[in-house]
Amino acid sequence: MSQAVHTIQLAGTDQSFFCAENDTLLRAALRSGIAFPYECNVGSCGNCKFELLEGVMASCWPEAPGLSDKDRARNRGLGCQSRPTGPLQIKLRTSDKYAPQFPPVRTSAKFIASRVITHDLSEFTFQTESPLPFLSGQYALIQMDSIAGPRAYSMSNVGMFSGETQAGNLIEFQVRRVPGGHGSAHLFDHLKPGAVVEIDGPYGMAYLRESVERDILCIAGGSGLAPMISIARGAFSSPRMAGRKLSFFYGARALQDVCGLDMLQTLPNWQDRGTYQAVVSGATEADTLLDGYLRGFAHDAVAQTFGERLQQMEIYFAGPALMGQSLLKTLIDLKVPMDQVHFDQFY
Ligand SMILES: Cc1cc2nc3c(=O)[nH]c(=O)nc-3n(C[C@H](O)[C@H](O)[C@H](O)COP(=O)(O)OP(=O)(O)OC[C@H]3O[C@@H](n4cnc5c(N)ncnc54)[C@H](O)[C@@H]3O)c2cc1C
Ligand code: FES
Structure with missing residues (x-):
């Protein structure tokens, strides 16, 4: 109507x-x-x-x-x-x-399939009826039947590049099951392939800056994986960014939450241009499986790893509010110019 x-x-x-x-x-x-x-x-x-x-x-x-x-x-x-x-x-x-780079589009979308990433994180693929152009790092709103209000989820697939005009119809999200959460429970437990939802996007300011000539640091915590994977995919697919190095930090609570490396390793030239570091906050001295992982919090790990070199990097981050606040404080203390820092707070 x-x-x-x-x-x-x-x-x-x-x-x-x-x-x-x-x-x-x-x-x-x-x-x-x-x-x-x-x-x-x-x-x-x-x-x-x-x-x-x-x-x-x-x-x-x-x-x-x-x-x-x-x-x-x-x-x-x-x-x-x-x-x-x-x-x-x-x-x-x-x-x-x-001012939007691409005006948001409101379209129906068919749920195609989901794929397990960790015990509480899965990837959900949708096919939109109308093409939905977006930039890597942006998010969209999903309105599901019987759920009050839309939910915001970041795209994990690669977005559009400058000069590109043809957007695709496939869109991927990586969603964490939130205990007691209505929207995430609906996605995990009730949505069947073929089901139709409404998707509205793109939104968000933390998109990949293709024209900036600095190396890139992506920091993801928990459910913040999707936009950082999208940024990394964009940086490794954009012809304009071929010389840029990318460091990816993933902050996890426990060993079972660590993820992301398998997706990054499939990117062309990842071995030459990319590095991945998992940081586990809930790990104890007794954990013997920590091979290659750091113990502690992502904001401390990036400060210890890069120190004042952070001032020369383009920094993207996504994840829980507490991680975002700690990270911002760290970056301000290390005098990183704030116009080099990009994030959309998750709520
Ligand atoms: C910019 C952004 C990007 C995000 N990206 C991701 C992502 O990539 N992956 C991921 O797992 N999570 C992401 N989130 C978090 C996600 O949107 C949900 O908050 C989370 O999945 C919990 O939703 P829930 O429905 O399970 O929990 P609930 O507790 O049922 O709902 C919480 C959310 O719903 C909204 N809400 C609750 N009630 C109403 C109502 N009556 N009307 C309107 N809105 C209501 C709240 O503002 C809150 O956002 C993102 C959030 C934001 C803001
Ligand atoms: S954009 Fe409206 S409350 Fe956040």
Whole structure:
């Protein structure tokens, strides 16, 4: 059934965009090329806040943690959770860095197959009805039947390169089963090959910078494997990046969680250009299987391995919030310029 579409005017500017009643302000703005600031797209980070000046809107998730009671009292909303019910005027400070390289596409997708990676991490392959162009490192939203709200998952396959115009229809995600989690349980336990979901993407700012001439450091923790594998695949497939070296660190809690190396070893010239280091935080002195692995945390391991050489690297990371915070502190302490550091926080 077709949905009513409304005009959203950005106060104090000549910018406006159309938003359907079943879309969100953030996603519709990005589809129109408007640089609406955001990060998670799932109501948690609060980066997509705006102020409603005129009109009436609805919220997909009124209790979303990204909005405080004070925000609500001040007529603020989250772009990623707000739907129009009529024309709106909103106050928003756009920022060029959020201008989408590829406007997000909303398409149905068929679940093809899954593949086990570790005891709690699997890869899920979908075929989208419409091509979905993305850059390596970006994520998409999956809306599953019977699950309230979409879930954000990063693509693990290689994205588009500069100059490429033809996007593919196959899309892969690597998802960790979260204890008690509704969306991940649905993927692991209920989705059967042939089932149809809605996929909306691409989103995210932590994509591969092809034109930067620095060596690359990828740091993945836990469920952050997918975007880092996509970045590595992109770096080893892009003709513009042929001279670049790549170091890949994987932070795991236990030995059974370590993964990723088999995927990297299939990349052309991995032996010459790539190195892989697993870092296990829960390992004890008694663990005898730690051959080649480091004990401890990924942020300490990269600081000890590279020290101030991190200042000359292009750094991408993904994983749990705690890892991200520790890593950022380490990089700031080592005076790494922040425009060389790329991440989308997982929530
Ligand atoms: C940018 C980004 C990229 C990510 N990439 C990956 C990845 O590659 N692999 C991976 O395993 N995980 C990834 N995640 C985490 C993933 O999106 C889920 O949070 C995780 O799988 C847990 O989901 P769940 O449904 O199992 O748990 P639940 O606890 O059921 O749900 C948690 C998530 O759902 C949202 N949510 C909960 N209730 C509602 C509601 N009523 N309406 C709307 N939203 C709701 C929350 O914001 C939260 O994101 C990513 C997260 C982000 C933000
Ligand atoms: S809360 Fe909307 S982008 Fe994070």
